[in-house]
Amino acid sequence: MTSKTIKPTPPKNLTPEQRAMLNVNKVTAGDISASLRAGLTDFLARPLMSGFFGLFYAVFGILFVWCLVWLGKIWMIIPAMVGFPLIAPFAAAGLYEMSRRLQKGESFGWSEILTVMANQRKREMGWMAFVTLFIFWVWMYQVRLWLAIILQDASFSDFDGFLNTVFFTPEGWTFLAIGTCAGAVLSAVLFSVTVVAMPMLLDRDIDFVSAMLTSIRVVTENPGIMLIWAAIISVTMLVSMLPAFLGLILTLPILGHTTWHLYQRAVTSADA
Template identity: 80%
Template sequence: MTSKTSESTPPDKLAPRPSFIPKVNKMTASDITASLKAGFSDFLARPVMSSFFGLFYAVFGILFVWCLVWLGKIWMIIPAIIGFPLVAPFAAAGLYEMSRRLQKGESFGWSDILGVMANQRKREMGWMAFVTLFIFWVWIYQIRLLLAIILKNASFADFDGFLSTVFFTPQGWTFLAVGTCTGAILSAALFSVTVIAMPMLLDRETNFVSAMLTSIRVVTENPVIMLSWAAIISVTMLLSLVPAFLGLIFTLPILGHTTWHLYQRALPPVDKSPVEPSS
């Protein structure tokens, strides 16, 4: 069945309110717990459709790694696998829309969700995709730079040789330490600007700059809660990559649905949300 409630569907083109951001709520650990329960409930409500997005993401990851092997870019495999979750927030747009409709009690089908996702190219979500992919590119580039500086452009005949160099030589340990610190900074920056911005752009009339500022404000005003959520995402995603990316079939949709509900708890309702000029 598809929904006949057209007024709740995000329009193709919105007139964003420039330079205004909403107030943010004070959050507690119970918000994460309640959001996880709601996210899991959304997954169980539509397990096949939810898993489709996780499967698509997993297959893309497998093909991405296979292409690196085929191109002989052995050194890129580990940073690509570690950095791959950075683009997950954008990949979860369909999951946000599913949770939005489930929350409103609407019926929907594949065409409804895929149609909303396709229409995001006409909205501000495209700019957020650019920000996400840019930070991912910076991550890959800085790994290449560290490889040249620390490992002196060492030649790796195969993946085992790369692992041996990285994990069993002093230069490799330095490479891992510096790369991990740099990656943590980039991941924290991307998390801060996207965790609330992605679902907010789907749900509200705003521009991507205001959405990013709102997301940063939520993180800075609720640092412990949001960093805890970031840790949950990081550990879950990395563990999901171990079985050949297949764990993402289940974990990505649950995390995506949960993020929607966490966003709902982070900001007051749209019609009651006081706004103030952003500086």
């Protein structure tokens, strides 16, 4: 049986202690399936607006890779592409707001959605964005650190040279093994603190630290299901980036809307 979905409007006149009293529900595979269906429905309800966020994210990725090539940082292309999904929760903020309003039956236009970050109460979403971008920066820095330590004598004059060094030399295999482990830890940390924190900040009068702690509770109390959800996101995002990032125009909006509905199933008010 799937957990029930509640209305997103938070109770009024609650003290800070009462606001922090949230129930973390058991999430099942059925919840993921239902959330995916609801996410697809939200996408089809406003496909142009939803697709805009996917297009913006894809264009940003293309420009990011182009800048790396222009700067001669060929070695950063693969780790940048692998780490690129880490900032997806921040990029999907407008999609969460769209799903919130669709669920409540509210009308909305471009201005309400595009200004969601600026209008967010107490600007807690800005702090979450800082956390997301900081972890992405750590991701990129640790790649550079391992390159300097393990492949210090290698020269990457072109992309083919980088691929040959990484995939066909013992030093490259060591770099991949260590980098994968370090990247997995960072990815797990970011997923745990953001999986429901971003939509929660739009839905409830809560600070970003409480939102992150609740998000961690969702993961720790549903480790298997959240691992499946993380795998779905990772595989979908990475495959979507292969055709020049263009697959993200479709997949990012659907995953963003789905995340909203999964959050609704995973977290409810204590008095619900």
